[in-house]
Amino acid sequence: MKSAGGRLLAGLELDRAASQPLHRQLYGQLRMQILTGALPSGTRLPSTRTLVAELGVSRITVVSAFEQLTAEGFLRSRAGDGTYVDTLWSEAAPQQPMPRPPLSARSAATSSRGTDLFSEAPYSWAPAETESFVASQIASSAFPATTWKRLLGRHAGRTDPLMIGYSDPHGYRALREAIADYVNDVRGLGCTAEQIVVTSGAQQAFNVLAVLLLDVGDMVLVEDPGHISGRLAFQSLGCPVQGVPVDDEGAVVPDGPAHEGGSPARLACLTPARQHPLGMTMSPARRAEWIAWAQRNGSWIVEDDCDSELRYRGKHLPTLFGLDLSRHVITVGSFSKVLSPSIRLGYCVLPEDLVEPFASASSVIGRPPPMVLQAALADFLSEGHLHAHLRRTRRLYAGRQDALLEAVGQQLAHRIEARPVDAGLHVVGRLREDIDDIVVARGLAAGGVYTYPLGEYRLTRRLPPALLIGFAGTDEAHMPYAVGRMAAAWDRWERSSRRY
Ligand SMILES: Cc1ncc(COP(=O)(O)O)c(C=O)c1O
Incomplete structure (x- = not known):
């Protein structure tokens, strides 16, 4: 008959400052030892009295953990002969990593957005930023x-x-x-x-x-x-x-x-x-x-x-x-x-x-x-x-678009050409130089300025390089500053990639 001995007790660490109650901690740690095979089937556990003394917890803590583990098939008590690890889970315990089936071939399509830049979802891009050039961003303050x-x-x-x-x-x-x-x-x-x-x-x-x-x-x-x-x-x-x-x-x-x-x-x-x-x-x-x-x-x-x-x-x-x-x-x-x-x-x-x-x-x-x-x-x-909201946001976004185009004209005209759009939340800024727009967007993102490169949206056709620049997410008064940040990030990226 195997005995849990000191190995089990040494492996148990209860944290009195944690928000999780002690009986849940004890339950969780014993369960993990059984599932990982650290406590093999047939192991006899120390008596409740020993655990109470060694762990410095109340009897009710140990009893509730044991009762839960017994109900779930992890432990078995024999009348007058203590508590043992049951065979139900311990024999199924994986001793080493087991192979699992691969993801479906079709699932690859759900992550085929192309570049590593966009494997990161827009919500994780500086969510606290109130200004953003992300094309689908709405004016959160106008909600x-x-x-x-x-x-x-x-x-x-x-x-x-x-x-x-x-x-x-x-x-x-x-x-x-x-x-x-x-x-x-x-x-x-x-x-x-x-x-x-x-x-x-x-x-x-x-x-x-x-x-x-x-x-x-x-x-x-x-x-x-x-x-x-x-x-x-x-x-x-x-x-x-x-x-x-x-x-x-x-x-x-x-x-x-x-x-x-x-x-x-x-x-x-x-x-x-x-x-x-x-x-x-x-x-x-x-x-x-x-x-x-x-x-x-x-x-x-x-x-x-x-x-x-x-x-x-x-x-x-x-x-x-x-x-x-x-x-x-x-x-x-x-x-x-x-x-x-x-x-x-x-x-x-x-x-x-x-x-x-x-x-x-x-x-x-x-x-x-x-x-x-x-x-x-x-x-x-x-x-x-909704009609009232649309009237407001149309005016707001039209003003933001004008402010964006003006600021781009003043600060970025040597890099991009952007024309007004009749509808929607972004303009298409064509790059004046024939460079990969995905590389540019990645360079700007490294400087904390987020745009979408047009190249991300293409399937097979080669398109003139461009960035989609959202205007709805940036306050009109802040637009010159935000575009200034974009211009500075662009300059920094260009210098660091030694493209003088
Ligand atoms: C072309 C297009 N269709 C649909 C949607 C809306 O998608 P959803 O309603 O799932 O947010 C968007 C949003 O960005 C879009 O750009």
Whole structure:
């Protein structure tokens, strides 16, 4: 019969200053010794009296730890003969690292953003910085916190079944109605509330659409350059993507099948309202060509429209969804840029016959977003707060864009050329020198200045080097200072890389 002896006692270290109670510490340490094989099966533990004396703890501490370990099958007590390590866990204990299956081949697509700079998510980039050139950054100080808090409070205490139970997979009815009114008003979409399904942002909509519309191996057309996270949703499902070039009129419609001898792409994901990341609006002629393409090939179009409400000049053009009578188009929208990405609310506008299949797939993939948020947003929309917020932020962002362009003109004109954009939250700053924009962005990031390089958004096409410079996250008055920091970081990087 083995005895735990002094080895066990020497291995136990209880910390009286820790917030974890002593019996939980004792339990955890004994459990770990059994799982790692340090206390093999059949080992007899010291008596409770010995442990109490040696560890200087109360009897109840030792007894509760032993009782819990016995209930979980780690210890067994024999009447009149003490407590032993049970065979249940100790024999399964790994003595050395065991091989595990690899991650799925498809999972690689979810991390294929390309450069090491962007393996780090934007939230970990100096989160305390109030100024940022990150393209998707909104003005956090402009968030309507008082109204939002009041609306959340209105619903947070509700205990009716609608609020507390599993909610409708289509989304909260009042929110679907408010979204239908909103998109018909600001974008002329021409849909009913029944055609809306609420999602956790555009990203969930892309994931659900990928499951709903595509089989593994189906070809997907994406814009090159184009939105990265949307593309990854399709690729991570095992669908190859093919880039279509973008010109002044938007994404160019391919002539033939996606690849030689192959069948046409099953789906095209497009940003007609404001090409992401370059910013142009798709021309009416190009819109007609894409709809004809979808009808001719029997393919889907996903119309990604995440921020066309943030338009400073020029007119809204009719959506592909509104133009297509043959029901090949699905529109995806989001409140990430118009309100905040952290509320994780977006929506899909679907042809009637896709609504039920989409809602079913959506509830398997993620369940509907929290009801409190949906109800608060429904009120936010129906009481006119979003319209007021949009009016405010449009003015704010237009001012910030002007300030950015002015400061760039004064301090960085020798390095970049940036033109005003009609919509969105960033300008595209073309580099005057033909150097790798990813290397430049990495150099600036090393100096604490964060931008997105255009090269990150490309698939295969070589593009003139450029940086996406977000203007929404920096106060107008601070813009000259922030651009000055960028200019200084650029100079420092250039000197350190000896590029005089
Ligand atoms: C082109 C594009 N689509 C969609 C989104 C919104 O995604 P989500 O709603 O998942 O935040 C963004 C946000 O940056 C975007 O740039």
